[in-house]
Amino acid sequence: MGGPKNEESCKKVYGRQLFFVFLLLGFVFFTWPAMQARYELACSTVWAVVITELDGQVVSTTSTPYQQCEWITTYSGGSTPPRDQDRQPEPGGGGTPPVINYDTNNSGFVDCYQTAIFHTTSLTITSTCEEVRGSVPHNALDLWIPNIDGKAAYSVCNGTVEKVDAQRDGNGALTGWGYYVEIKDPAGNIWRYAHLKGTNVDPSGVGLTKGSQIAAGTSQVGLCDSSGAQTAHLHLEYWKDGVKTCPVSKLGNCSTKA
Numbered sequence: 001m002g003g004p005k006n007e008e009s010c011k012k013v014y015g016r017q018l019f020f021v022f023l024l025l026g027f028v029f030f031t032w033p034a035m036q037a038r039y040e041l042a043c044s045t046v047w048a049v050v051i052t053e054l055d056g057q058v059v060s061t062t063s064t065p066y067q068q069c070e071w072i073t074t075y076s077g078g079s080t081p082p083r084d085q086d087r088q089p090e091p092g093g094g095g096t097p098p099v100i101n102y103d104t105n106n107s108g109f110v111d112c113y114q115t116a117i118f119h120t121t122s123l124t125i126t127s128t129c130e131e132v133r134g135s136v137p138h139n140a141l142d143l144w145i146p147n148i149d150g151k152a153a154y155s156v157c158n159g160t161v162e163k164v165d166a167q168r169d170g171n172g173a174l175t176g177w178g179y180y181v182e183i184k185d186p187a188g189n190i191w192r193y194a195h196l197k198g199t200n201v202d203p204s205g206v207g208l209t210k211g212s213q214i215a216a217g218t219s220q221v222g223l224c225d226s227s228g229a230q231t232a233h234l235h236l237e238y239w240k241d242g243v244k245t246c247p248v249s250k251l252g253n254c255s256t257k258a
């Protein structure tokens, strides 16, 4: 009398268990892909390059457009927040950031050299050409970006390495330009990059030697440091026809060749 009734309730219980098993499988099946980290290359066209002085005063802005891209990590469904090390291209997917052509008119000079030096969209002039040092004007630019120590600086021009050296005082200690590199541009003029993170063996810190070929905007001229100076910054000099010439007039106009 109780037999059929028991069988019935057994079937009911199994049915309910199977239902939950399938529900769980379905949940995992549909939500698993959503819980994986997704990567996306977000690109935007950057128009304004802002050059400011140390006090925040804007010296110039430029409007040559270029693409700036960054990898964005997106999650949907997962509760783990994105970490910095997740901001990497996914192997085999998502494409690669575009290569920026800094010399679009093949003049041998980057079109907006201020952006090419650090590959950033803004920089700060911490010392102008007019600033008087002792009795003589600086007649060069001190350039700075956040966390500049150890950052690579890139060449403003095509050319060849003219000199890689260090300036020292009578006791052999670094002074003045510290470790520095000179690049000869296509017109035969000299660009000097000073206060580099070098060594006696490799003053540029990036392995440059006299005669090394340099490409505008893409070849590193050195790593930034404070060698020979109080604080880390890049000291940039321009010697036109053998005369030290302030390079600042080139900053505001991207179509002006250096």
Ligand SMILES: [Zn+2]
Binding pocket: 127, 138, 140, 141, 142, 234, 235, 236
């Ligand atoms: Zn300086």
